[in-house]
Amino acid sequence: MDRITRRDMLAGATGAAVAGIAAPLAAAPSPESLDAIARTRGMRFGSAVNWSAPGADAGSFANPAYARLVEAECGLIVAENEMKWQRLRPTPTAFAFERFDAILGWAERHALAVRGHNLLWHQPKWFPQWLNDYDFGARPRVEAERLLTTHIQTVLGRYGTRIGSYDVVNEAVRPADGVLYDTALSRATGGPEPTLDLAFHTARTAAPHAQLVYNDYMSWEPGNAAHRAGVLRLLEGFRRRGTPVDALGIQSHLVTQGPDIGATVGRQQGEWRHFLDAVTQMGYALLVTELDVRDNGLPADIAMRDQGVADYTRAYLDLTLSYRSLRDVLCWGLCDRYSWIEGFEPRRDGARRRPTLYDDRFRPKPMRAAVAAAFAGASMR
Numbered sequence: 161m162d163r164i165t166r167r168d169m170l171a172g173a174t175g176a177a178v179a180g181i182a183a184p185l186a187a188a189p190s191p192e193s194l195d196a197i198a199r200t201r202g203m204r205f206g207s208a209v210n211w212s213a214p215g216a217d218a219g220s221f222a223n224p225a226y227a228r229l230v231e232a233e234c235g236l237i238v239a240e241n242e243m244k245w246q247r248l249r250p251t252p253t254a255f256a257f258e259r260f261d262a263i264l265g266w267a268e269r270h271a272l273a274v275r276g277h278n279l280l281w282h283q284p285k286w287f288p289q290w291l292n293d294y295d296f297g298a299r300p301r302v303e304a305e306r307l308l309t310t311h312i313q314t315v316l317g318r319y320g321t322r323i324g325s326y327d328v329v330n331e332a333v334r335p336a337d338g339v340l341y342d343t344a345l346s347r348a349t350g351g352p353e354p355t356l357d358l359a360f361h362t363a364r365t366a367a368p369h370a371q372l373v374y375n376d377y378m379s380w381e382p383g384n385a386a387h388r389a390g391v392l393r394l395l396e397g398f399r400r401r402g403t404p405v406d407a408l409g410i411q412s413h414l415v416t417q418g419p420d421i422g423a424t425v426g427r428q429q430g431e432w433r434h435f436l437d438a439v440t441q442m443g444y445a446l447l448v449t450e451l452d453v454r455d456n457g458l459p460a461d462i463a464m465r466d467q468g469v470a471d472y473t474r475a476y477l478d479l480t481l482s483y484r485s486l487r488d489v490l491c492w493g494l495c496d497r498y499s500w501i502e503g504f505e506p507r508r509d510g511a512r513r514r515p516t517l518y519d520d521r522f523r524p525k526p527m528r529a530a531v532a533a534a535f536a537g538a539s540m541r
């Protein structure tokens with residue numbers, strides 16, 4: 161693993177090339193960190209972080225190179241996987257808190273705030289197998305409600321005010337038609353709406369201090385219209401029923417559409433504004449929770465690709481950050497080396513994906529400068 165320094169990390173933001181090895185990173189965030197720039201506008205910057213064995217080559221707090229990067233740039237973090245049912249709930253009666261506890265402990269030692277992701281990823285695909293196969297017995301509704309409320313009360317009771325914001329429900333809307341997913345829980349409870357409502361009510365009671373978020377990946381690219389419409393219907397329903405939901409988490413797994421970024425943005429911005437207007441007019445705050453970019457339709461050439469990704473990110477953030485209820489921007493990982501995108505959707509030409517702010521060798525990319533510029537250009541909140 162290459163040794164990285166704060167000067168190396170910040171070189172991309174200023175355009176100054178830093179050769180050789182400078183002093184090691186200090187623990188305190190640099191005044192020029194993305195979080196520091198965000199804070200001048202009343203905002204925060206953060207990233208997802210993973211768990212691993214100490215020293216593993218992973219996007220983990222236990223990998224010193226990655227931890228230094230996160231500590232240098234971020235004011236808050238989110239566990240990429242360790243709060244999900246698949247990790248936290250090995251069996252119907254057990255909780256496995258050790259890995260999430262380790263991430264939280266590290267974050268607190270470095271004065272990083274922590275978001276909770278997530279309390280209910282409402283798709284069978286993301287349930288633990290035991291939950292998909294669960295026998296709810298003679299009174300299925302009572303048992304399903306007990307399972308769900310016990311889960312949320314246990315997690316929130318354990319972490320108390322150490323976590324200030326939760327993705328209570330994640331991805332409940334089918335992108336193809338905007339209809340809500342059914343799961344073993346919703347079938348037992350009497351439908352998806354009562355299940356999601358129960359999750360939010362339980363969270364509000366168990367953690368009255370916390371921001372409660374509905375989080376999803378409806379985006380501004382073509383093909384997302386049904387997904388956006390479904391999310392709007394869900395958010396309208398929450399308001400109608402008095403479900404306590406404070407904010408919409410916009411995952412922001414962006415996808416470039418070709419080399420002409422200006423034309424792409426021109427085509428997409430109207431509908432995106434329309435969507436964000438509708439969400440905010442219902443009184444929801446916004447967050448960007450999982451920003452990264454799939455560099456589709458861009459040439460393999462690295463300089464051209466990175467510039468396209470940066471320009472696309474800048475245009476997206478300029479528009480999205482113009483909504484002043486939006487205070488937090490989190491990336492889904494900070495370093496290409498560990499991004500989930502390569503495994504999720506590799507490039508057709510076989511070139512390695514470059515979805516994040518730092519390259520495989522921890523060098524800042526134009527996307528890092530684009531995020532910094534978007535924060536610097538954002539209005540005060």
Ligand code: XIL
Binds near residue numbers: 240241330377450500
């Ligand atoms: C992804 C993780 O990055 C992967 O490591 C894991 O295998 C699957 O989940 N939307 C979400 C995140 O809400 O939880 C997902 O994270 C990415 C898409």
